[in-house]
Amino acid sequence: MTEPLLRVRNLSVRFRVPGGMITAVDGVTLTLGRGQIVGLVGESGSGKSMTMLALARLVQTETGIVAADELTFDGQPVLSMSQRQLSALRGPGMGFIFQNPFNSLNPLLTVGRQISESLILHMGLSRKAALDRAIELLARVGIPDPHRRVQDFPHQFSGGMCQRAMIAMAIACEPKLILADEPTTALDVTIQAQILELLGGIVRETSSSILLVTHDLGIAASVCDHVHVMYAGQIVESAPVEPLFYDHRMPYTAGLLSSVPRFDGEGVPPLSFIPGRPPGPREFTDCCRFSARCAHRRDVCLARRPALSPRGTPDHLARCVATEPGGWLEAGL
Amino acid sequence: MTALVQLDDLVVRFRVGGGFARARAFNAVDRVSLRIDEGECFGLVGESGCGKTTLGRAILRIHAPHSGTVKFAGQDITRMGGNRLRTVRKGMQMVFQDPYGSLDPRMTVEQIVGEPIRTHEPARRGVLRERVQEALVAVGIDPDRLGDYPHQFSGGQRQRIGIARALAIRPRFIVCDEATSALDVSVRAQILTLLADLRQRHGLTYLMISHDLGSLRYLCDRIGVMYLGRLVEVAPVAEIFARPRHPYTRSLLSAMPIPDPRIERARRRIPLSGDVPSPLAAPTGCCFHTRCWLHQRLGEPPRCATESPALRDMPTGKVACHFSEDMAAQDTAL
Numbered sequence: 001m002t003e004p005l006l007r008v009r010n011l012s013v014r015f016r017v018p019g020g021m022i023t024a025v026d027g028v029t030l031t032l033g034r035g036q037i038v039g040l041v042g043e044s045g046s047g048k049s050m051t052m053l054a055l056a057r058l059v060q061t062e063t064g065i066v067a068a069d070e071l072t073f074d075g076q077p078v079l080s081m082s083q084r085q086l087s088a089l090r091g092p093g094m095g096f097i098f099q100n101p102f103n104s105l106n107p108l109l110t111v112g113r114q115i116s117e118s119l120i121l122h123m124g125l126s127r128k129a130a131l132d133r134a135i136e137l138l139a140r141v142g143i144p145d146p147h148r149r150v151q152d153f154p155h156q157f158s159g160g161m162c163q164r165a166m167i168a169m170a171i172a173c174e175p176k177l178i179l180a181d182e183p184t185t186a187l188d189v190t191i192q193a194q195i196l197e198l199l200g201g202i203v204r205e206t207s208s209s210i211l212l213v214t215h216d217l218g219i220a221a222s223v224c225d226h227v228h229v230m231y232a233g234q235i236v237e238s239a240p241v242e243p244l245f246y247d248h249r250m251p252y253t254a255g256l257l258s259s260v261p262r263f264d265g266e267g268v269p270p271l272s273f274i275p276g277r278p279p280g281p282r283e284f285t286d287c288c289r290f291s292a293r294c295a296h297r298r299d300v301c302l303a304r305r306p307a308l309s310p311r312g313t314p315d316h317l318a319r320c321v322a323t324e325p326g327g328w329l330e331a332g333l
Numbered sequence: 334m335t336a337l338v339q340l341d342d343l344v345v346r347f348r349v350g351g352g353f354a355r356a357r358a359f360n361a362v363d364r365v366s367l368r369i370d371e372g373e374c375f376g377l378v379g380e381s382g383c384g385k386t387t388l389g390r391a392i393l394r395i396h397a398p399h400s401g402t403v404k405f406a407g408q409d410i411t412r413m414g415g416n417r418l419r420t421v422r423k424g425m426q427m428v429f430q431d432p433y434g435s436l437d438p439r440m441t442v443e444q445i446v447g448e449p450i451r452t453h454e455p456a457r458r459g460v461l462r463e464r465v466q467e468a469l470v471a472v473g474i475d476p477d478r479l480g481d482y483p484h485q486f487s488g489g490q491r492q493r494i495g496i497a498r499a500l501a502i503r504p505r506f507i508v509c510d511e512a513t514s515a516l517d518v519s520v521r522a523q524i525l526t527l528l529a530d531l532r533q534r535h536g537l538t539y540l541m542i543s544h545d546l547g548s549l550r551y552l553c554d555r556i557g558v559m560y561l562g563r564l565v566e567v568a569p570v571a572e573i574f575a576r577p578r579h580p581y582t583r584s585l586l587s588a589m590p591i592p593d594p595r596i597e598r599a600r601r602r603i604p605l606s607g608d609v610p611s612p613l614a615a616p617t618g619c620c621f622h623t624r625c626w627l628h629q630r631l632g633e634p635p636r637c638a639t640e641s642p643a644l645r646d647m648p649t650g651k652v653a654c655h656f657s658e659d660m661a662a663q664d665t666a667l
Binding site for chain 2: 220
C-alpha cells in the first residue's frame, strides 16, 4: 500500500484563556489516502474546524498550542516546518475553501488577480501566463464567459459564483489536498448540489484528496468515502461511509442520524432527539463526554475515559464502552 | 374549515436605487393568492431572495402591501392601521431565525417574554409574572430563571425563549421564519418537536418559513414553493414529496441531500443551471423558464417566455406551469 497523504496521530489544540487552558481538540488521530474525500462531521463547538486549521498550521500561535505525536503530510513532518517551508507546503500542497465566500475574497482585487497570485508565487508563472491559467480555471469551475468575468470584482459575482472562484483559487496550484470548511453551508441547495458535483469531479480528474468539514450528514452521505464523527473535541466514531450510516457503534452517531427529519420515504417517521446540548470546551470531562446525554449510559461510562478502538474491521473505530467487546451494546445499536 | 389567513393577488413592492429618477421597483411578492385554514400548518419553501420572508411579514402587516388584499380571521387588514391593527395583531406573532440577534441582551427573560403582554394587554399586568412563567413552562424553560439574561442561555434555550415570547399573549397564528435553521442538528429536533407539541395543545395555526424540506415535512400539512416572488406550487405535504408538479419543485427535491449513502448515491439529480436571476431583471413569461430543465427538454416552447403561467388547480394542489402534465414523461426520460 502506498503511503497515505496525511497521517495524524494524537493531535491536540489548546488555548490559553483567562483562568487557564481549554482543550478544543483532544487526541485526534486520522489518516487520509490519495484521491479520497474524508468527512469531519459534528455540531458547532465539536472541534472539527479547529482540527482542519491545525493540520495546516493555521491556528494563531499567540494563543493556541498545537501538539501531535505525528503530523505528516506527503511524508514530511508539518509541525517542525519553518514559516517558509509552510508557505511552500500550502500553495502546491494544500488548497483552502472556506464557508463564507463573500468574506474570504478580497473585495479590492479582481477575481483574476486573486487566482493569479498563488500561480505567480508558487508556480513561477508570469503575470500574463497566470491570468491565462486563471481564465482556464474559471472555465473549469463552470463560470460562464470566463474571459470577461476574470476582470470582475467579487461583488459582481453571486454567492455561488464566489464559491466557484474560491474553488478555482484552491485548485490553482493542483494541490494534493483540499481543505474545505463547510463549503456549501452559505449557499442555496440547488447551488450546493452544483458545488458538490464540481468537487467530486475534481477528485476524479486530479486524484486530489478533500478533507470536508460539515455539519450536514446528507452531504457526508453524498460525497464522502470515510467519515469521522466529532463530539466535544474528540473523534467518537470513524468508519467508511456505509458502516457509519448502517452499522454505527456509537450512540451519538445513532442519535444524530435519527435527529434529522427526513423528506424521503413513505409517511412521516417520528422524530427522536438527543436531550440537552453539546458541552462547550470548558465543560469537557475525563469520562465519556457524551454520557450526560446518552440513553444507554451506565455507571462505568462516568468512571473511565473510553478509548477509540476498532469495531470488527481495523478502519471502523468507536469511542464507547457499551459497544466494546463484552459491552452491553456489543451486538449493535 | 374556516380560513384564518387569506391572501388575494398580494403584491409587495420594494424600491431600490438612488435618486428618484434612477429608483427602480420590483415585486418581492408577486400576485400571491393563498389561504391558510384555522389549525393548519402551512410551509413555505424557496431559496434566498424568493420572497418567502417578505410574504410572512406582509401577513403580519410589517410590510404594507402594494396591491391585493390580506385578510385575517375574516377581517380585511390590508389598509388597517392604528389601534384596530394593534388589536388584530394580538392574534399573530412571529418567531425569528437568529436566537442571538432576536433577544435584547439587556432585558431579562421576564421582560422579554412579558413585553407582548405589556403592549397588548396592559390591564393584565397583575398576572404578568404568572403568564410569563406559564409560557416558559410550556416551552420547557425553568420558570425560576425569570431574572436571567439571554447570554446565560444556550442557542436552543434562547430559541425556546423566543417561542415563549410569541406564545405569551396566546395568539392564534404564529409565523416561524427559519426558526430552526441556526440550530445544531440534535437541538433542532428538540425545537421541531416542541413546535409540533404546542400546536396540538393550543390549536395554533403556523406559517413555517424554511429552506429545509425535512423540517417542513415533519410539521406541515401543506407546502407552498416560491420562486422569484411567485408561488409556483401548493400541495398537501405527502403529495409534494411523492409527486411534485412543478419542475422547480422537482429540482429542489433532487438537490437536497439525504443522509443515507445508498439512497443518496443512487438518486438522479435534476440540476439547475446558473443562478436565480435578479428580481430587478426578472424573466418575461414564466419566471423560472431561464433555468428550467423541462423547458429545455421540450425544445424551448415560446409560450414559457411570453405567457406568465397562472397558479391553476390540479387534482391534489395547484401549480403554475404551462407544461406540468408533460413533466412525468420527461422526468423519466432524463
